[in-house]
Amino acid sequence: MQIMDVLAKLGGESGFALFFMQGGWKNLVMIIIAFVLLYLGIVKKFEPLLLVGIAFGCLLTNLSYFLGHGENALYHPEIWANFLDPQNTAAYHSYGYIMKNAGLLDFFYIGVKAGIYPSLIFMGVGAMTDFGPLLARPKSLLLGAAAQLGVFVAFFGAVLLGFTGPQAASIGIIGGADGPTAIFLTTKLAPELLGPIAIAAYSYMALIPMIQPPIMKALTNDKMRVVKMEQAREVSKTEKIVFPMVVATFVILLLPSTAPLIGCLMLGNLFKECGVTERLSDTVQNALMNIVTIFLATSVGATMVADNFLKLDTIKIVVLGLIAFAISTVGGLLGGIVMYKTSGGEINPLIGSAGVSAVPMAARVSQDVGRKYNKNNYLLMHAMGPNVAGVIGSAIAAGFLLSVFG
Amino acid sequence: MDLVNISIPAAGLYAILGYAVVFFGLVLLMIVMMVMGKIMHKDAPKAAAAAPVTAAPAPVREAPKAPGTAGELKLYDTDPRDAAMIMAIVADTMKKPLNELRFISIREVKER
Numbered sequence: 001m002q003i004m005d006v007l008a009k010l011g012g013e014s015g016f017a018l019f020f021m022q023g024g025w026k027n028l029v030m031i032i033i034a035f036v037l038l039y040l041g042i043v044k045k046f047e048p049l050l051l052v053g054i055a056f057g058c059l060l061t062n063l064s065y066f067l068g069h070g071e072n073a074l075y076h077p078e079i080w081a082n083f084l085d086p087q088n089t090a091a092y093h094s095y096g097y098i099m100k101n102a103g104l105l106d107f108f109y110i111g112v113k114a115g116i117y118p119s120l121i122f123m124g125v126g127a128m129t130d131f132g133p134l135l136a137r138p139k140s141l142l143l144g145a146a147a148q149l150g151v152f153v154a155f156f157g158a159v160l161l162g163f164t165g166p167q168a169a170s171i172g173i174i175g176g177a178d179g180p181t182a183i184f185l186t187t188k189l190a191p192e193l194l195g196p197i198a199i200a201a202y203s204y205m206a207l208i209p210m211i212q213p214p215i216m217k218a219l220t221n222d223k224m225r226v227v228k229m230e231q232a233r234e235v236s237k238t239e240k241i242v243f244p245m246v247v248a249t250f251v252i253l254l255l256p257s258t259a260p261l262i263g264c265l266m267l268g269n270l271f272k273e274c275g276v277t278e279r280l281s282d283t284v285q286n287a288l289m290n291i292v293t294i295f296l297a298t299s300v301g302a303t304m305v306a307d308n309f310l311k312l313d314t315i316k317i318v319v320l321g322l323i324a325f326a327i328s329t330v331g332g333l334l335g336g337i338v339m340y341k342t343s344g345g346e347i348n349p350l351i352g353s354a355g356v357s358a359v360p361m362a363a364r365v366s367q368d369v370g371r372k373y374n375k376n377n378y379l380l381m382h383a384m385g386p387n388v389a390g391v392i393g394s395a396i397a398a399g400f401l402l403s404v405f406g
Numbered sequence: 407m408d409l410v411n412i413s414i415p416a417a418g419l420y421a422i423l424g425y426a427v428v429f430f431g432l433v434l435l436m437i438v439m440m441v442m443g444k445i446m447h448k449d450a451p452k453a454a455a456a457a458p459v460t461a462a463p464a465p466v467r468e469a470p471k472a473p474g475t476a477g478e479l480k481l482y483d484t485d486p487r488d489a490a491m492i493m494a495i496v497a498d499t500m501k502k503p504l505n506e507l508r509f510i511s512i513r514e515v516k517e518r
Contacts, residue, residue, distance in 0.1 A: 130505055138439040145432040152421035159417035165409040168417065239446050243439075250438055254431050360505050378490045384505055389432065396431045400424045405409055 018066040026306035027062045033309075034059035034301075037199070046206035050179065050297045054198065057301020061105060065305060075105035075302040080113070080191065108299035112187055112194075117296040118180035119264040124289030125180070125391065126244070126268025127281050129359065133385040135239050136232030140351075142335055144389025147355030148397045149331025150175030154324030155401070161316050166190050169401035171317055174201045175324030176394030177208070177358040183300060184261060185398045189405050195304035196314040200321035205358045211322070212329050212353050212365045219333045220349050224340055225373040227348040229382045237275070244270040251396065257406065258399030265391065328356045332386065354383035357390035482513035 011017055018024050034055045041051035065073035079101045082091035091097040098106060111117045134140050155172030166189035173185045174197060182201040186194050244266035252259045271281040336352020350370050354362040366383035407416060481489050489512050497504040
């Protein structure tokens with residue numbers, strides 16, 4: 001008799017039984033979504049380094065956390081809600097409270113909440129990026145600025161759809177096409193939307209080769225697309241070493257809220273360029289980047305708790321994210337067209353779309369579309385200028401939104 | 407002003423202001439970079455002029471540079487189109503993005 005009681009207790013407490021409890025079906029839907037995301041990451045290779053981790057984090061959370069049954073959970077949304085609740089004096093901004101009640105993924109998430117992972121990812125991006133094309137043609141920065149149009153249009157659209165100011169700012173930054181920046185800003189302004197925003201940002205970055213070419217074709221004509229650009233000037237080693245110091249000093253003084261992102265981006269770049277820190281540069285580009293990616297992806301995936309994710313707001317975010325990407329591409333291309341006209345046809349406007357950041361995917365799209373119309377046209381390195389300018393531009397946009405809504 | 411429940415006109419205003427701030431920041435940065443480039447390049451010809459006095463090297467034909475390499479890649483008896491193809495093949499073989507590789511020079515090896 002006792003054995004039967006134990007078996008009944010085990011059955012009643014199992015996750016399988018919890019699927020039939022109130023709201024348990026939502027976990028089942030999220031588990032299916034996690035499998036779909038794993039399929040997209042592994043088979044379709046959509047940003048696999050991040051999507052596989054995000055999808056598995058989502059799977060782990062929804063296998064272990066059921067509404068009202070969080071005792072064995074790896075991630076606890078309610079303790080993070082308490083952490084942000086000023087009325088809850090014991091938990092408000094208390095990492096001690098988090099440590100006491102955390103599951104494994106809650107511990108991982110501390111790095112996201114504190115803004116550590118996105119900043120370290122930016123350090124890796126800086127160490128992997130050659131700013132030479134931007135230094136050779138500083139006007140590329142204008143394209144990086146123009147391509148932030150989608151950020152602010154999507155922000156406005158999100159307010160129209162009923163999101164709060166901080167939520168709208170987090171949704172808008174998807175248009176910056178920069179995953180770490182989107183995660184950084186969302187964690188600060190609207191952590192409840194982190195899952196859908198991260199998924200939208202990384203999915204659309206993977207879909208850039210499909211999103212951008214039709215817009216590029218619609219906004220430019222054959223004459224513009226075949227423009228062969230002149231070789232950029234030579235960039236000295238000294239310029240490359242001075243560049244990260246100048247940008248860090250200048251941008252952080254202008255917008256102090258950009259300090260974590262721009263500071264780490266430029267520190268990584270200085271490791272790469274200064275010539276005396278090869279070991280550090282190598283570590284930041286490879287080992288550190290890989291370790292942080294694992295923690296970042298799984299903890300972002302963990303925030304995709306069924307109750308938070310399965311909402312109409314998620315669909316709105318996905319649609320607004322697509323609009324943000326498309327409009328940022330339009331902004332960059334319009335900037336490119338203006339430069340084409342003002343330069344007397346020397347600038348190929350196709351490089352403007354690379355201003356949306358998403359390094360180096362967007363630059364490759366400019367190269368591919370350009371070669372389609374002129375087999376002898378090699379736009380890749382010309383497009384890298386606006387591409388890396390977009391990284392700085394999206395960090396400034398995030399800094400502005402954080403200053404206003406933070 | 408209530409920025410959480412922000413009104414639509416205020417959101418429009420902040421959107422325009424934000425876009426303007428991004429432009430302002432990057433335009434200023436562009437000016438700084440242009441000035442920096444001018445200063446650095448003013449020194450470069452001086453250094454080049456000083457070199458013959460000390461070393462007086464034999465005249466060397468300046469190799470044409472490949473398009474889109476920010477002037478780093480030197481080509482010797484190699485067509486820019488062939489150079490671009492070689493770089494793409496090397497990147498593909500190494501499974502590395504092209505922007506992570508640095509090509510110093512490409513020289514055609516001729517059979518003797």
